[in-house]
Each structure stands twice: as C-alpha cells, then as structure tokens.
Amino acid sequence: MTEAGSTIGAYERVGQWIGEALSASVEILALARIQALESRLVTRISAQVDGDDRSFVLCEDLAGQRAVPRLAVEEEFNLVCALHASGVEVPEPISSGPDPDRPETSLALYSAPEPATQVSSGIETVRAVGQALAYVHSISPNRSHLSYLTKRDAQKTIDFLRDVIDRMGAHRPALEWGLRWALCNAPRQTGYAILHGACHAGHIAPSGQGRVQLVDWCDAGLGDPMADLGTFCAACWRQGRPDLEAGGLASRQTLYDGYIAGGGKVDDARVRYWEIVAHLKAAIAIFSEPERPTLNGALALQRLPELELAILRATSPETWHVRDCEVQHVA
Amino acid sequence: MSRENQDLDLLAACRDALEEDVLPHLEGAPRQVAQRIEKALRIVCRKIALTETSRTVDQALADIAPEGLMQALRSGSCDARPEIHAALWTAASVDTAAAKPGALTRQERALAGLP
Numbered sequence: 001m002t003e004a005g006s007t008i009g010a011y012e013r014v015g016q017w018i019g020e021a022l023s024a025s026v027e028i029l030a031l032a033r034i035q036a037l038e039s040r041l042v043t044r045i046s047a048q049v050d051g052d053d054r055s056f057v058l059c060e061d062l063a064g065q066r067a068v069p070r071l072a073v074e075e076e077f078n079l080v081c082a083l084h085a086s087g088v089e090v091p092e093p094i095s096s097g098p099d100p101d102r103p104e105t106s107l108a109l110y111s112a113p114e115p116a117t118q119v120s121s122g123i124e125t126v127r128a129v130g131q132a133l134a135y136v137h138s139i140s141p142n143r144s145h146l147s148y149l150t151k152r153d154a155q156k157t158i159d160f161l162r163d164v165i166d167r168m169g170a171h172r173p174a175l176e177w178g179l180r181w182a183l184c185n186a187p188r189q190t191g192y193a194i195l196h197g198a199c200h201a202g203h204i205a206p207s208g209q210g211r212v213q214l215v216d217w218c219d220a221g222l223g224d225p226m227a228d229l230g231t232f233c234a235a236c237w238r239q240g241r242p243d244l245e246a247g248g249l250a251s252r253q254t255l256y257d258g259y260i261a262g263g264g265k266v267d268d269a270r271v272r273y274w275e276i277v278a279h280l281k282a283a284i285a286i287f288s289e290p291e292r293p294t295l296n297g298a299l300a301l302q303r304l305p306e307l308e309l310a311i312l313r314a315t316s317p318e319t320w321h322v323r324d325c326e327v328q329h330v331a
Numbered sequence: 332m333s334r335e336n337q338d339l340d341l342l343a344a345c346r347d348a349l350e351e352d353v354l355p356h357l358e359g360a361p362r363q364v365a366q367r368i369e370k371a372l373r374i375v376c377r378k379i380a381l382t383e384t385s386r387t388v389d390q391a392l393a394d395i396a397p398e399g400l401m402q403a404l405r406s407g408s409c410d411a412r413p414e415i416h417a418a419l420w421t422a423a424s425v426d427t428a429a430a431k432p433g434a435l436t437r438q439e440r441a442l443a444g445l446p
Contacts, residue, residue, distance in 0.1 A: 036445045048411045060341055069346060149342075162405070165401075171401060173401060173404055174403050174419045174422070175418055175421075176400075176404040176405055177404050177409070177415070177416070177419055179405075180405060180407065180409070180410060188438050228362065295364065295367050295368065295371065296367070298371065299367060299370065299371060302371075302374055302430040302431070303430070303431075304426075304430075304431065304435045305423050305426030305427040305429075305430045305431070306431050308419075308423040308426070308427075308428050309420070309424065309427050309434065309439070312416065312420045312423055313420075315416075316416060316418055317411040317412065317413045317416050320410060320411035
C-alpha cells in the first residue's frame with residue numbers, strides 16, 4: 001500500500017483499507033512518508049473518520065532481504081498489542097493484515113501519537129522514559145507469548161555486527177577494534193527482558209504532563225535491560241548536547257532516577273558497556289543499508305569517523321578486560 | 332600550483348557561489364538541499380587539504396599488520412595494544428578533521444598533527 005508511485009498508492013484505496021479496519025467511513029486527506037528503510041515504509045496519514053479528524057501511522061513490509069534483523073510488521077504489531085494491553089504507553093494498535101493487492105506484503109495501522117498539549121521539560125521527559133523502560137523490562141516475555149523475539153546477548157550482537165561488516169566488505173579497523181573490545185568486556189548475561197532495541201530520543205513521543213510514548217518497536221528483542229538505557233545515553237544520540245548524557249535532554253542520573261522510580265535496578269557499568277555497543281551499532285547501521293547514491297546517504301557516511309572516535313575514546317587499552325579472550329600478541 | 336590545490340580552489344569557488352549567489356534565493360526544502368550540498372563541498376575541500384596526512388596515517392595502519400589489519404584485530408593479536416589504539420585514534424582524528432572538525436578535542440588535533 002505504498003504511496004504515489006507504487007502499487008496501491010491512491011488515497012481511496014488506503015482509505016478503504018482503514019475504513020474496513022475501523023468499520024467507519026474514511027476519507028484520506030494527506031499521506032506523508034516518514035521513514036523508508038530497505039525493508040519497510042512508514043507513512044503518516046491524516047484522515048477524516050466519520051467526520052472527525054484523525055491521524056494514523058501505517059507500516060508496511062517491503063519484499064527483499066533485510067540487512068538488519070528487524071521485526072516483521074505483523075510481529076511488531078503483535079508486540080505493540082501486548083505492550084499496550086500491559087499498560088505501556090505505545091501508539092494504539094488498530095489493525096494489521098495483508099495488503100489486499102499484494103498478499104505477500106503486511107500492513108499495520110496505529111493511531112499517530114497526539115501532539116503534546118503541554119510541553120514537558122527534558123527532565124520530565126527523560127524521567128518518564130526511565131519509568132517506561134523499567135515497566136517494559138518488568139514484563140515477562142514468556143507471559144506475553146512473544147516467542148518470536150530473538151535473544152540478543154553481547155556475543156550474538158557482536159557476531160551479527162561482524163557479519164554485516166563482512167557482507168558489506170567494509171574496511172573499518174576502528175570498528176573491528178571496538179567489536180573486539182566489546183567481546184572481551186562483555187558482561188555475563190543474567191537474564192532476558194523485552195528490549196525496545198533502539199531507544200533514543202527519536203523514538204519517544206512526549207505526550208505532555210511528564211508522559212511519553214515509546215514508538216517504533218521494529219528493533220525489539222530480548223536481552224540485557226541495561227542495553228536500552230545504554231542506547232539512550234550513547235553520545236551519538238545526544239542531538240548536539242553532549243553535556244546532557246540522557247538523549248541530549250537531561251542528565252544520566254535523571255534517567256536512572258526514572259528507571260528506579262519505575263521499579264528497575266540500574267547497573268551503571270553495564271549501561272556504559274552497552275553505550276559503546278550502541279555506537280558500534282549506529283556506525284555499522286550507516287553502511288548496512290543498501291547502496292543508495294543519495295546526498296543524505298553520502299553525508300550519513302561522513303558521520304562514521306566521529307562515531308569511530310567516540311568508540312576509540314571509550315576503549316583505550318587500560319579499559320580492556322581480556323580474561324575471556326585468547327590474547328595472541330604479535331611478537 | 333599543484334593539482335590538489337587547483338581542485339581545492341575549484342571546489343571552494345563552487346562553495347562560495349552556492350553560498351553567495353544561490354542560497355539567498357532559496358527557501359524551504361530546496362534551501363535545505365542546497366545547504367547539505369554546501370556541507371558536502373566543505374567536507375571534500377577539507378579531505379583534499381588533508382590528503383597527504385591521510386596517506387601517511389593509512390600507511391602507518393597498513394604497516395601494523397601487512398597481512399591484513401581487520402583479520403589481525405578480529406583474531407585478538409592486537410588486543411589492548413597501545414600503539415595500535417594510538418594509530419587508529421590518529422586515523423579517526425584525521426577523518427573527523429575532514430568530516431566534522433568541531434568534534435575533535437585539542438588533544439586529538441595535536442595527536443593527528445593538525446593545527
């Protein structure tokens with residue numbers, strides 16, 4: 001159901017699908033693509049539903065191999081349904097199913113996050129993120145019947161990232177150094193929680209009064225809950241405010257306080273470990289998308305040296321714990 | 332004048348024309364695209380200016396493990412070795428000096444032999 005220029009496209013047909021999902025009369029007013037990855041499209045839809053203005057987000061899988069292991073649209077929808085039912089603030093899931101014109105393509109429809117009626121401060125927002133993550137991490141993945149969520153401990157994460165480097169034929173020694181550090185310094189996995197998987201400031205929607213919605217769950221999996229906190233604190237996601245360690249919005253302690261208030265327990269050393277892994281993931285994601293000779297793509301590649309620098313700053317020789325790695329120094 | 336300097340002058344002239352003659356007449360999305368083009372031109376200018384430094388740094392990295400640095404790093408033979416970390420840091424600093432010079436600390440500029 002891609003927009004103009006692809007298979008369904010026409011407003012009426014998008015409206016028809018949404019109308020069937022809502023059992024209502026729907027008129028589409030506008031479509032705007034907000035995300036285009038190699039494996040999915042995300043479109044914001046403005047519509048009138050039985051005469052009322054509504055906004056939606058439509059996700060659709062695209063055929064083709066995924067360079068990174070994202071959830072399929074239907075899997076993400078099922079997860080968001082489980083989280084919504086558990087009381088997590090996420091976009092309201094409305095419907096999912098095959099594209100009527102392309103049954104091999106899945107669609108999922110959500111209510112778009114409403115713009116905040118009252119602006120929250122960075123501190124309020126970050127505290128709310130901490131609380132929300134603590135709540136997500138407390139949900140048992142077994143109880144939620146989410147068996148398709150894959151376990152991602154440090155070893156699996158590193159194996160995957162190395163595989164991407166190999167597949168893309170990338171010569172990035174600084175990243176290879178960082179991956180080796182991550183392997184040697186990996187904390188022991190003590191349990192698995194549901195992870196957002198890409199929890200940074202771009203994936204939160206402040207809804208006012210110190211509340212946030214966590215959006216875009218396609219990178220979700222099971223792993224060390226500190227990984228989500230680490231991603232949120234990673235320097236590469238601080239939006240030009242390196243002094244505000246939690247997403248460029250507030251202090252690290254604010255995030256920790258929110259997490260503890262939500263019933264979670266913070267392990268600072270683990271958070272900092274996963275921050276470095278978040279840098280590695282962000283760097284490798286830049287060249288894991290299929291080659292697109294676009295201006296934005298070319299400029300994105302220019303972010304790599306800065307990410308590599310951040311990794312090297314954090315992985316100086318004295319930070320290595322090589323106890324679990326076989327060290328083979330060259331004579 | 333060297334070929335690199337001629338290339339640099341050509342790019343600088345393009346960047347100046349874009350900045351002075353084109354950008355002021357643009358608004359909205361076209362202006363944003365033009366600003367990104369200007370940013371790309373600035374990066375390329377800095378890359379050309381750092382060509383010789385980059386060459387030296389790349390050679391130093393290649394000399395560390397003539398059989399292949401990536402494999403050496405993955406195998407563990409470079410684990411925690413200060414001289415390798417320093418060489419990688421220097422290389423990343425030089426690349427950052429071209430891509431986003433403001434991200435470098437004073438120490439990193441000195442490490443990479445940059446003014």
